[in-house]
Amino acid sequence: MTQATIIRQFISEASRHGIGYNLMEAFDQPWKTMEGSVGPYWGVFDHDGTAKFSLAGAVEQPEQWRRGILALILGIVMTVLWLMTRRPTFGHALAMAIAANALSAAVAVALLYPFENYLNVGSAIAWGLGMVLMLPLTLVTLGKLDEVAEVTLGPRPKRLWRAEDAPTDAPLPKVSIQIPAYRENPDMLIETLNSCAGLDYPDFEVVVIIN
Known part of the structure; x- marks a missing residue:
């Protein structure tokens, strides 16, 4: 956008004032492999002479409909498979649908990158590795978001067994409190034992396990 705007403004003013001009390195030069992934491709024409944008008329944003359609399809597929x-x-499903479509948008941008940009050999290899790694990363991210959404928006957990009040005259069972203390901070262990000593349960033991 910036390149197209500046060049069009320059050409318009130069033509209006009758000034001759020459666009240096106007053509892409893919053979310049030592200039990274940008240097060989900053011309206003492809290496075969095809203009990347019109030199007249209004400057328009590149079309994004391909990304949108691909992202929508991927989002629908991921949402349906999850459902x-x-x-x-409803809240859990809505949150996951939004998350799936957001991730799909990122995947769509990555998938279409080589079709919208020039790639040298190194960039193509990096893109391929990135796409291979993106699949498990997307699944892991979606799984973590699912866990968070289920806890915050999912159904409230139900107890499988409902405890009843024990009779006041019934004997209470002995309880064993086992405290693992491998390389535990002494102050924390002392505080834990003091808390256990303050319990009002009538029959319990405290076992400190140091191994």
Whole structure:
């Protein structure tokens, strides 16, 4: 956008004042492999002479409909596959649908990158490795978001067993409190033992395990 705007303004003013001009390195030069991934491709024409943008008329943003369609398709597929394995609440499902579509947008941008930009050999290899790593990263991210959404927006957990009040005259069972203390901070261990000593349960023992 910036390159197209500046060049068009310059050409317009130069033509209006009758000033001759020459665009240096106007053509892409892919053979300049020592200039990174940008230097060989900053011309206003491709290496075969095709203009990257018109030199007249309004400057327009590049079309983004391909990214949008691909992101929408990927988002729908991920959401449907996830819904087939779960029975979520509305809030949980909505949060996961938003997350799936957001991740799909990032995946779509990455997938279409080589079709919208020039890639040298190194960039192509890096892109390929990135796409291979993106699949497990996307799945892990979606799984973590699912856990958070399930805890915050999912159904409230139900107790499998409902405890009842024990009779006041029934004997209480003996309870064993086991405290693992491998290389534990002495002050913390002392505080833990003092807390146990303050319990009002009638029959318990405290076992400190140091191994």
